[in-house]
Amino acid sequence: MKIPEVAIIRYNAGNIRSVMIALERLGVNSVLTDDPEELMAAKRIIFPGVGEAGTAMKSLQQKGLDRLIPTLTQPFLGTCVGMQLLCRYSEESDTSCLGIFDIDVRRFVSSAGEKIPQTGWNQISNYRTSLCDGLKDGAFVYYNHGYYAPLSPYTVAETDYIHPYSAILQKDNFHACQFHSEISGPVGEQIFKNFLKL
Template identity: 65%
Template structure:
């Protein structure tokens, strides 16, 4: 069985995730089959694009009912993280509800562009997924919506205001940044995820 199962749906930046896993020598499969996902050893849930469109794809495949009940280590990235939350202002859509947190749009602030696109630092770590990452290391972001700071926040980023760079609850881990293109830091996070 492959070490990692990547969920295939209509919002994945899948090739970047595959390249990242290739670089660290990890076997994987890409699938939207419910039985393969339920029996997977570990799961990555990538995402780019728009939340309501992505949720429609998950509902069409029945994955909206499957994902919240999974018990194996699960990593959502970017839109994948946002879809794990309760509701998104992007498209005004109810999401998967793993994290009881709303996804909201950045407020306008002079001197700041929305979306946030580029490198920013993460700090205040509270997750084994960040072992070997230094406080203040940089990761790559591209987003207009964010998860506020909450009890599930395990890394913080500041852009316009402090927000959740990473979330964790039970077996669910999530990065707002694109871990698959975040250089050495993203590679370390994937290595830590494989070791879970």
């Protein structure tokens, strides 16, 4: 078996083609796989996610990936719903998640007519992670989400929509971004480059 530079976890995560293309633009070939051996051997892991948390968790359970993921030790990057699944619980479909980050994912509640889901470009700030190396404070990234991880001891970058919340979480080798780095212009590209250096 060839050891993959980046393995993308295969489950019913919706559209992950953009993630693979973004890596291709950086000259990195990724493999999409749900094979435990290949995932354990990969140098880095990306855990994508688009769609709904309950269905996504069921898919991980069917494949046994819910037990494998917490045991992985290489640099790991969750994105969007992938980030939310790394938390303890999500209000979306009342879902028990993987529990790597000991926090609960909440639904946005509009306070002054804000649209939900948040769709579009917003700023990240207050960086405490090497994923943001080379970015100026207030860099713009693309968001598309109706649920959020509150601020917590794992928060290493923040965004404000309705209220401040976690843009990036980190614990040990587990990193997770709520936004879509793969389509966040030069900023997203820098974050991927930083991840590939971990």
